[in-house]
Amino acid sequence: MTASAARADTRISPRKRAGNGAARRIDADEIGLDALVGHAGYAVRRFQIWIFQDFVKTLGDVDIRPTQYSVLTVIGANPGLSQMAVAKRLGIERARLVHLLDSLEQRKLVKRVKSKADRRSHALHLTTQGETALAKFKRLAAEHERHVEAKIGKENRERLLQILAGFT
Amino acid sequence: MTASAARADTRISPRKRAGNGAARRIDADEIGLDALVGHAGYAVRRFQIWIFQDFVKTLGDVDIRPTQYSVLTVIGANPGLSQMAVAKRLGIERARLVHLLDSLEQRKLVKRVKSKADRRSHALHLTTQGETALAKFKRLAAEHERHVEAKIGKENRERLLQILAGFT
DNA sequence: GAAGATTGTTGTTGACGACAACAATTGTCA
DNA sequence: TGACAATTGTTGTCGTCAACAACAATCTTC
Numbered sequence: 001m002t003a004s005a006a007r008a009d010t011r012i013s014p015r016k017r018a019g020n021g022a023a024r025r026i027d028a029d030e031i032g033l034d035a036l037v038g039h040a041g042y043a044v045r046r047f048q049i050w051i052f053q054d055f056v057k058t059l060g061d062v063d064i065r066p067t068q069y070s071v072l073t074v075i076g077a078n079p080g081l082s083q084m085a086v087a088k089r090l091g092i093e094r095a096r097l098v099h100l101l102d103s104l105e106q107r108k109l110v111k112r113v114k115s116k117a118d119r120r121s122h123a124l125h126l127t128t129q130g131e132t133a134l135a136k137f138k139r140l141a142a143e144h145e146r147h148v149e150a151k152i153g154k155e156n157r158e159r160l161l162q163i164l165a166g167f168t
Numbered sequence: 169m170t171a172s173a174a175r176a177d178t179r180i181s182p183r184k185r186a187g188n189g190a191a192r193r194i195d196a197d198e199i200g201l202d203a204l205v206g207h208a209g210y211a212v213r214r215f216q217i218w219i220f221q222d223f224v225k226t227l228g229d230v231d232i233r234p235t236q237y238s239v240l241t242v243i244g245a246n247p248g249l250s251q252m253a254v255a256k257r258l259g260i261e262r263a264r265l266v267h268l269l270d271s272l273e274q275r276k277l278v279k280r281v282k283s284k285a286d287r288r289s290h291a292l293h294l295t296t297q298g299e300t301a302l303a304k305f306k307r308l309a310a311e312h313e314r315h316v317e318a319k320i321g322k323e324n325r326e327r328l329l330q331i332l333a334g335f336t
Numbered sequence: 337g338a339a340g341a342t343t344g345t346t347g348t349t350g351a352c353g354a355c356a357a358c359a360a361t362t363g364t365c366a
Numbered sequence: 367t368g369a370c371a372a373t374t375g376t377t378g379t380c381g382t383c384a385a386c387a388a389c390a391a392t393c394t395t396c
Binding site for chain 4: 360
């Protein structure tokens with residue numbers, strides 16, 4: 001590929017010409033993205049930021065972040081799992097999970113039970129307090145999910161989940 | 169919502185029962201996620217991690233990360249933009265953009281030109297070297313995009329871009 | 337001309353992914 | 367059985383990234 005062939009994508013958009021010294025004020029929404037549009041990664045990143053912020057805001061009162069929620073959900077659905085198993089399932093490094101569990105255990109939502117079968121590992125359980133708390137978190141998470149629906153549309157959300165089902 | 173109603177989602181899956189002391193070995197792919205499946209944010213996060221890693225790997229030889237690529241693309245398509253304009257357009261904090269541009273300027277891909285019109289701001293331009301480099305980056309990014317197609321399917325990728333078009 | 341807003345910069349904080357090293361324990365296999 | 371390799375939880379470091387806060391220089395507005 002030659003430089004002139006590349007220049008076809010790189011050429012500045014015709015509707016403006018800022019020049020070297022900057023001329024007039026330019027709004028963010030009139031700046032061309034060119035090749036950036038059409039990149040799945042960029043769209044996904046922006047969407048991920050939006051969805052993340054809405055989750056944090058919606059679960060703000062209970063002070064639960066997405067990763068913490070995923071850990072609680074998996075433990076709640078599979079009591080007795082080891083830290084390794086949870087980390088593998090969620091794609092979290094086991095080193096990172098240590099701090100997450102430290103925090104959740106400090107808040108009395110999770111407890112680490114020394115495993116009889118394998119004395120290296122811990123069996124993870126929700127506390128009673130953790131179970132009732134998780135129930136509340138799930139209600140708030142469902143509310144957040146409705147925000148997503150309102151943003152991209154009900155059918156689009158379901159289609160999205162279907163497309164990305166292989167990554168869960 | 170009562171606690172018993174919540175327990176319906178929280179109940180452990182019937183096909184295993186780890187108990188409190190851990191019993192047999194459990195593979196990661198047989199751990200139930202329950203409510204986590206059906207959360208758009210979780211699926212998007214996992215997908216975003218995958219796509220990010222593939223981008224970094226595919227553009228590994230030229231040592232360009234997704235954010236750097238987006239900055240170069242926007243500057244290439246809109247020469248003369250201020251740092252504020254680029255930051256706003258890409259949803260990056262202007263404080264963060266400073267370091268990104270420091271790195272790109274050090275690699276002689278971008279130059280900050282003192283603006284005549286507004287002496288507070290810098291007009292951003294690609295260097296000649298930066299333009300030819302960006303052309304190569306775009307070829308590699310296109311290759312990455314083909315990886316995405318191979319992963320989720322051509323039509324699913326296009327559908328995804330369509331659904332998320334509002335966030336770009 | 338004074339007051340307020342904007343731009344680029346520096347710094348801090350915290351979440352997060354990646355990696356390396358370590359002790360305790362378990363598994364393997366010669 | 368005993369030596370060696372693998373696993374588990376932990377600690378630590380490093381770099382990326384979002385979110386703030388503060389600041390000097392400059393522009394805008396009245």
